[in-house]
Amino acid sequence: MPETATSVREISFGEAIREALAEELRRDKTVLLMGEDVAEAGTTFKVLKGLVEEFGTDRIIDTPISEAGFAGLGVGAAMTGLRPVIDLMFGDFLTLVMDQLVNQAAKIHYMSGGKWKVPMVLRATMGATRRSAAQHSQSLHAWPSHVPGLKVVIPSTPYDAKGLMKTAIRDDNPVVFFEDKISYTKVKGPVPDEDYAIPFGVADVKREGRDITLVGTSSMVQVALGAAAMLEDIGISAEVVDPRTTWPLDEKTLVESAKKTSRAMVIDEGYFRYGVTGEIASVIQEGAFYDLDGPVRRLGAMHVPIPFSPSLEDVTVPTERDVFELARKMCNK
Amino acid sequence: MTPPTDKLIQMYRQMLAIRLFEERVNDLYTRALMPGLAHLYIGEEAVAVGICAALTNEDYITSTHRGHGHCLAKGASPRLMFAELLGKEAGYCKGKGGSMHIADPATGNLGANAIVGGSAGIATGAAFSAKYLKNNRVVVCFFGEGALGQGLLYEEMNLAQLWKLPVIFACENNMYNEYTHFSETTAGDILGRPAAFGIAAEAVDGQDVRAVHAAATTYVERARRGEGPAFLLLNTYRYRGHHVGDIAREYYRPKQEEQHWSSTRDPIMLMSSWLLEQKHADQATLEAIQAELTSEMDAAVDFAVNSPYPDPDKVGQDVYA
Ligand SMILES: Cc1ncc(C[n+]2csc(CCOP(=O)(O)OP(=O)(O)O)c2C)c(N)n1
Numbered sequence: 001m002p003e004t005a006t007s008v009r010e011i012s013f014g015e016a017i018r019e020a021l022a023e024e025l026r027r028d029k030t031v032l033l034m035g036e037d038v039a040e041a042g043t044t045f046k047v048l049k050g051l052v053e054e055f056g057t058d059r060i061i062d063t064p065i066s067e068a069g070f071a072g073l074g075v076g077a078a079m080t081g082l083r084p085v086i087d088l089m090f091g092d093f094l095t096l097v098m099d100q101l102v103n104q105a106a107k108i109h110y111m112s113g114g115k116w117k118v119p120m121v122l123r124a125t126m127g128a129t130r131r132s133a134a135q136h137s138q139s140l141h142a143w144p145s146h147v148p149g150l151k152v153v154i155p156s157t158p159y160d161a162k163g164l165m166k167t168a169i170r171d172d173n174p175v176v177f178f179e180d181k182i183s184y185t186k187v188k189g190p191v192p193d194e195d196y197a198i199p200f201g202v203a204d205v206k207r208e209g210r211d212i213t214l215v216g217t218s219s220m221v222q223v224a225l226g227a228a229a230m231l232e233d234i235g236i237s238a239e240v241v242d243p244r245t246t247w248p249l250d251e252k253t254l255v256e257s258a259k260k261t262s263r264a265m266v267i268d269e270g271y272f273r274y275g276v277t278g279e280i281a282s283v284i285q286e287g288a289f290y291d292l293d294g295p296v297r298r299l300g301a302m303h304v305p306i307p308f309s310p311s312l313e314d315v316t317v318p319t320e321r322d323v324f325e326l327a328r329k330m331c332n333k
Numbered sequence: 334m335t336p337p338t339d340k341l342i343q344m345y346r347q348m349l350a351i352r353l354f355e356e357r358v359n360d361l362y363t364r365a366l367m368p369g370l371a372h373l374y375i376g377e378e379a380v381a382v383g384i385c386a387a388l389t390n391e392d393y394i395t396s397t398h399r400g401h402g403h404c405l406a407k408g409a410s411p412r413l414m415f416a417e418l419l420g421k422e423a424g425y426c427k428g429k430g431g432s433m434h435i436a437d438p439a440t441g442n443l444g445a446n447a448i449v450g451g452s453a454g455i456a457t458g459a460a461f462s463a464k465y466l467k468n469n470r471v472v473v474c475f476f477g478e479g480a481l482g483q484g485l486l487y488e489e490m491n492l493a494q495l496w497k498l499p500v501i502f503a504c505e506n507n508m509y510n511e512y513t514h515f516s517e518t519t520a521g522d523i524l525g526r527p528a529a530f531g532i533a534a535e536a537v538d539g540q541d542v543r544a545v546h547a548a549a550t551t552y553v554e555r556a557r558r559g560e561g562p563a564f565l566l567l568n569t570y571r572y573r574g575h576h577v578g579d580i581a582r583e584y585y586r587p588k589q590e591e592q593h594w595s596s597t598r599d600p601i602m603l604m605s606s607w608l609l610e611q612k613h614a615d616q617a618t619l620e621a622i623q624a625e626l627t628s629e630m631d632a633a634v635d636f637a638v639n640s641p642y643p644d645p646d647k648v649g650q651d652v653y654a
Contacts, residue, residue, distance in 0.1 A: 032465070058465070064495070069488025072454015073461055079443060080393065080462035099485070103448050104455065112436035112444060113426035114651035148652050172654035 007193045014047045014184035016158035016191050020165035021048070021085065023195065025055050028083065031169055032059040034070055035087025035123075044089055045125070045184055071097035071122065075105045075174075078120035083169055091124035091178060092138045105174035106149030119172045121165075126154075127180040127219050127269060128317050134305035137313075139218070139269040142276045144176040145246040151175045151200055152246045156221035158189040160244055163198030170197065180219040180269075187222060201248030205257065209239035212263040212327050215254060215280055216242055220267040220299075220318060227323035236331050246276055254280065255287030262293045263330050267318050272300030297326055336386075336546065338613045344386050344542050345604050345614075346622050348378040351402045352601060353630045354411055358401065358418060358432075362577040366638060368420050371432040374402030376572035379600035380505050381406035383545025384473055384565075387553045393441045393459045393472040395452035398433045399505075399571070400445030403475050408440035411630055415637035422643040423636075429643075429651065441470075450476055450483030453502070457489040460500035460562070471499045471556045473549075479510035481519055481526070490562070494530045499556035501549070502527070502564045505539065507571045512585045527564035539569030540598045543607070570594040 011019070024031050033048065039062045042049030052060040063070040067088060074084040088097065105118045126139035144150045151173055155161040161179070168175040180187075206221055207228055216224035221242045228238035241257050243250055258264040264284045266277040277298035284296050299318035307313050335341075355375045361367040374381065377399075385394065385406035396403035404414060409425070417424025418432050425435050436444035443459055446452040456474030463470040480486055481504065493500050510518050527534035533555070537548045545567060552563035572595050574582055582591075608614040 030466075064488075064491060066488040066492065068485050069454065069457075069492050072485060072489065073458040073492055074454075076395075076443065076455035076458020076460075077462045077465070078458070079455065080459045081466055082462050084458075099448060099451060100454055104446075104451060108436075108444060109654050110651045111426060111430040111434040113424070113429050114654070115426070115436055115438050116444065117654045119654075151653075 008190045009193070010188055011158050011191050012185050013158045013161055013180070013187040014045065016162040017165055017179060018047055018049070018051065019191070020162040022051060022054065024166060024169045025051070025059060030081060031083045031085065032061060033085045033087060034061040034063055034074060036063055036065055036089055038062060038087050043087060045181060047184060067093050067096040068100055072100040072104065074120045075100055075108070075118055078118045079108065079116050083119050085121045085123060085169065088122055088124040090136050091126045091140050092135050094124060094140050094143060097122070101144065101150070101174070101176070102147050106147045109173065110149060117172045118174045120174050121168045122174065122176045124176060124178055125181045126178045127182050128301065128306045129313060130181060131308060131310060131313065133308040137306035139178070139301065141176070141178045141246060142270045142274070145276065149174065151248065152178070153200070153244070154178045154218040154246060155244060156183070156216070156218050156242050157187065158191050160198060160204065160242070162191055163196050164200070164244060166197040167200055171200070178218060183219055198244070200245045201250050203241055203243045203250035203253035205239060205253070206242050207238070207240040209237040209261060211237045211261055211331055212265065213239045213241055213257040213261045214323065214327065215264065215266045216240060217246070217268045217276060220269055223318060223320050223323060224267055226320035227327060230320065230324045231327055234328065234333055236327060236333060238327060243280070249283065251283050251287060254284055258284045258288040258296070259291040262291055264288070264292070265297045265299065265323065265327060265330065267299045267323055269301055269317055271303060272298065273303050275300055294330060297330060299323060299326065340386065341608060341613050344382050344546065345601070345608060345619070346626065347382045347386070347406055348542060348601050348604065349623060350411070350626050350630070351378045351381065351405050353626050354405060354414070355401060357415070357630055357634050359573070359577055361419070361634070367418055369431060370576040370578055371401070371418065372399040372576045373571070373573045374399055376594060376599070377505060377507060377539065377569045378402055379542035379545050379604070380503070380539045380567045380569055381475070383542040384503055384549040386546050387549035388471065388473065391441055392470050393443050393456070395443045395456040395472070395474050396435070396445035397452070397475055397477060398445065398447045399477065400433065400435060404435045404437070404442055404445065407442050409435065409437055409442065411633040412636045415633050416640050419637045419640070420642060421637055421640040423640045427643055427647065427651070450480035450486050452476070453480070453486045453489040457493050457498060457500050460493065460498035461496065463499050464496070469557060471501065471553050473501045473503050475503045475505060477510070478504055478506040478508070478515045478519065478523070481523065487526070490527060490530050490532060490564070493562040494532050497559060497561040499559070500562045501552055501556060502562065504564065504566050505569055506566060507569050509571070509575070509586065511575050514585070523566055532562050532564050534564040534566065536566040536568060539567035540600045540603060542600055542604050570598065
């Protein structure tokens with residue numbers, strides 16, 4: 001956090017996102033929000049509460065339940081002078097907007113030889129353990145990360161969420177912004193009053209350490225920090241690194257941290273197979289191989305549809321205990 | 334109201350330009366000078382020309398895989414089009430888009446789209462911008478009747494009518510979704526679909542450029558006044574294959590049907606006879622136009638053929654703005 005901060009408040013992850021949106025709406029008349037129940041209801045998660053009172057229904061726009069319809073409309077609006085922020089509600093609904101996102105938004109700039117731009121933000125949620133079952137619990141951020149032309153943001157703290165949201169809105173490319181549902185109210189942190197933006201592709205070291213690097217994304221940053229505290233008690237010093245954006249990806253910081261500690265683990269809430277942990281682990285492996293004491297290890301969501309029952313759901317996502325146990329094994333303690 | 338003579342002649346000229354352009358595309362393909370394939374617009378020229386003649390340069394269009402006609406009618410340069418079709422650096426998209434992705438902000442062309450029905454959102458979004466920014470623009474979303482099977486189209490029609498957006502859904506019914514007659518893919522009455530949303534809709538003879546232009550003018554001006562979207566069903570026919578390589582077509586449509594359309598319903602022939610009959614032009618004028626366009630198209634092909642390919646170093650450019 002910059003030292004120039006005049007006044008710093010402790011706010012929640014959800015409040016930080018609302019502040020970023022409100023400030024950008026105030027700053028730029030071409031910014032607007034669109035989605036299901038975003039206006040008076042302030043979304044299912046109440047994150048946008050109060051915005052319609054200030055900005056009116058011309059800019060905080062309730063849509064029909066037509067995810068492809070309003071995402072596609074957002075693409076066209078973005079090409080022609082607006083900066084729409086499209087609210088997808090549940091990240092699971094990415095399936096419904098894939099053509100507009102992948103074949104349209106991501107490719108228009110390239111296919112047109114750089115002539116058209118798509119400055120659109122697609123807000124999506126992620127994260128399990130809310131007892132919402134298989135269609136409302138997924139973390140699908142690996143999907144857009146796979147597609148050239150998209151940028152993907154997965155913040156973990158209120159400070160990062162606010163600064164990255166501002167960058168997302170000001171960016172001239174389509175950006176998918178993933179918000180962890182549990183973090184909305186559960187994660188609180190210091191956020192300065194003044195305007196700031198955080199560049200994409202810059203990882204943040206959330207905790208410095210010497211013995212092992214824990215790369216965490218989104219909600220898994222808190223899990224990694226929790227595990228790091230437990231590891232400290234048994235004499236293992238863990239460094240926690242948060243890439244903050246899966247694309248662009250700050251390979252340098254990840255590799256340097258792994259070189260320094262000589263051990264690395266990647267923790268992410270997306271499905272374990274063919275996902276973010278695999279990509280980040282290879283980046284570290286390729287960049288730090290000769291400095292590593294052993295293979296890069298990974299923890300992710302189990303390769304099952306997320307179940308409903310708490311006893312089942314809780315074993316599908318990595319926990320502090322899982323990270324602690326694996327790290328301990330990797331450090332031979 | 335009949336448009337003034339110069340406008341009528343201009344529409345004739347533009348249809349002929351598209352025809353001559355497309356004949357050269359076919360020729361480039363058969364001479365193996367064009368990478369990939371192309372979907373020719375021959376036979377359907379009156380649709381793009383009649384509609385685009387009702388638009389201003391600032392108005393927007395979205396186009397399709399069969400898009401050369403739309404792009405040219407909206408003002409694209411044949412030189413830069415041919416260059417793009419041949420994958421050359423000088424092309425509209427620096428060779429990165431090709432036949433199915435011509436895009437050009439300078440003429441309001443939001444881009445041709447190779448996903449059937451895929452541009453309905455872009456068109457409706459551009460109409461949303463026009464209303465939000467109060468800049469008086471209108472958008473035309475061109476699509477083939479094959480797109481009637483896509484859900485996105487109906488989501489956009491709902492949004493457009495709900496929010497009274499200035500977008501014209503222009504359905505070009507050339508009767509075939511690739512190699513399948515539309516009657517095998519389309520239930521019920523096509524015009525019943527926009528009607529269900531309360532969208533103003535009309536069927537138009539897509540071979541009659543004056544009829545197309547008249548209908549387009551009515552609905553474009555209506556949209557410009559803020560009265561909302563419209564749906565035009567343009568009945569037309571593609572003379573050639575689904576793409577340049579689709580030569581043996583008898584398994585899906587009879588030769589007599591093709592001959593019937595090209596010999597009795599040809600939009601260029603219908604317009605030229607009408608212009609002569611009504612004394613808007615004489616034979617010599619029409620012949621001069623043909624000669625002029627022929628040399629323009631030949632020069633455009635030469636330009637494209639002799640243009641360099643993009644440097645492989647440029648492959649990574651323009652992924653991000
Ligand atoms: C979503 C999608 N499905 C299938 C295709 C393959 N395809 C390309 S053109 C075409 C037929 C389109 O028919 P129509 O919309 O009537 O347009 P026309 O070719 O007759 O102009 C198909 C199926 C595609 N490009 N996109």
